Amino acid sequence: MKLEKLYEKLRSIHGSVGKWWPGTPEEIMVTAILTQNTNWKNVERAMKNIEKTLGKNDILRKLSSLSTERIAHLIKPAGFFNIKAERLKTLLEFLKEYNFNLELLREMPLENLRELLLKIKGIGKETADAILLYALEKPIFVVDSYTKRLLLRIFNIELKDYDEIQKLFMSYYPPDVFLYQELHGLIVEHAKRFCSKKPKCGECPLNKECFYSQMNGLS
DNA sequence: CACCAGGCCCTAT
DNA sequence: ATAGGGCATGGT
Structure with missing residues (x-):
């Protein structure tokens, strides 16, 4: 073939x-980290914990106000919770620079944005591209x-x-x-x-x- | 019991 | 430059 x-x-x-990756753009930012080497079912449990605690709206801003330890506790079912909590924290601090306004990111050129994401510790090529393609709707495979x-x-x-x-x-x-x-x-x-x-x-x-x-x- | 899951970073050659 | 180990839960 x-x-x-x-x-x-x-x-x-x-x-x-x-659009195969479920969730809102904000949720996809989070699940992109949570699903690293982890089956999707466990990611769903972790997301349910987050939404049960924080509600569905504005989760990025709310998450960023929590301590790393608190985040780790919420995402426990997703496995690797300590390292993923740190990675989420780092991503959230990056997003905070844009006031959590994903539209601002969407306006940026693909290549520049990809480089920025790859500089974040804990975000490799696949995670960066998943964020770009599914959360920000940029044409990258x-x-x-x-x-x-x-x-x-x-x-x-x-x-x-x-x-x-x-x-x-x-x-x-x-x-x-x-x-x-x-x-x-x-x-x-x-x-x-x-x-x-x-x-x-x-x-x-x-x-x-x-x-x-x-x-x-x-x- | 062992192995796998929608990776990534760090370290030792 | 690149192989190997660590991170951790829940399902089969």
Whole structure:
């Protein structure tokens, strides 16, 4: 299969996943940190604690007024709570410089903003790009572990460098926010179902066109 | 019991 | 430059 066909293939299998990352832009700022190496269910528990305590509105400003210890307690179910509380604190102090006005960030050029985010300790490329794509609606493609695994399994492409993978996708797909959001979501949902550590190629609709499946006689 | 999950930073070669 | 360890909860 060709990489440029991946989107329509996944669409035909899974339908539309739309704007796949749930929540308001403010919530996405938070969940982008919480979901680092953590399953989404635990992120939801942590967010529920936050919203139960702070309400739904203006959570960034409210969170930033809490101590790191207090934040750590609230986000406990998400795991790595001490380090994530610090990372959240640092992000919130950055946002405070803009009075928590995400519109101000949206007006900035993508590349400048990405550099600013990457300077924040605890925000790496994936977290930065998730914030850019889903919270700020900037056209940049998010690469995660599922994306790498799916590239390896289906296409036998093994790239270690984040930017290389991102460039690969962005050279095949035009810079469209909704397209990038949905393609990333589709990749994750597909990989979760069929490209787990114990692959389920037998149930995968792509097994005829999947390198891994063919290689192992599973198609 | 072991292993995994929508990463990132720090350290030792 | 890059491999390895630490961070921690909840599900399978």
